[in-house]
Amino acid sequence: MAEVTLDLRGKPKAEAYAELKQHTEAILEGIDDEITAMSTMSCLLHHAFGHLWTGFYRVVQPGKLLRVGPYQGTLGCLEITFGKGVCGAAAATRETVVVPDVHAFPGHITCDGRSQSEIVVPVFGPNRELLAVLDIDSEHKATFDEVDRRALEELMGWFSRKR
Numbered sequence: 001m002a003e004v005t006l007d008l009r010g011k012p013k014a015e016a017y018a019e020l021k022q023h024t025e026a027i028l029e030g031i032d033d034e035i036t037a038m039s040t041m042s043c044l045l046h047h048a049f050g051h052l053w054t055g056f057y058r059v060v061q062p063g064k065l066l067r068v069g070p071y072q073g074t075l076g077c078l079e080i081t082f083g084k085g086v087c088g089a090a091a092a093t094r095e096t097v098v099v100p101d102v103h104a105f106p107g108h109i110t111c112d113g114r115s116q117s118e119i120v121v122p123v124f125g126p127n128r129e130l131l132a133v134l135d136i137d138s139e140h141k142a143t144f145d146e147v148d149r150r151a152l153e154e155l156m157g158w159f160s161r162k163r
């Protein structure tokens, strides 16, 4: 097992994600535990790209409430209602939300004042049930684009595979 925390800054994004996905799946080989996977992915994504905050909000009341799960970064808010902020928007619509400038997003929830842009990706289980959302915050504007969206949605495919 390749127990290494990769630093992929400096590599082209698509290449970095491809390497990270392979690495993550190798580490999680034989593991069937969502919390272990969320913890491992938060750690690897956070350090690979040097993000500000990387982690999961888990669905604790379907259609109603998210609660913070495994993450890396400064203190995250504990609970987010569906429909509130970027995480709540992604949970309510079941779609990835890319925010180039958090100050321009109505209702954005500020946990760390340094956050400038973010991406939130829904995480589905094997029956398309919403398990969580992955939230990544950056201290730079417009950090995330279609490459991130596609790669992160693919990475989150780990949770929808039957095992």
Ligand code: SME
Binding pocket: 053, 075, 076, 077, 080, 084, 085, 086, 087, 088, 107, 108, 109, 110, 111, 112, 115, 118, 135, 137
């Ligand atoms: N940015 C999020 C709130 C969560 S934290 O940033 C950790 C939002 O508006 O949904």
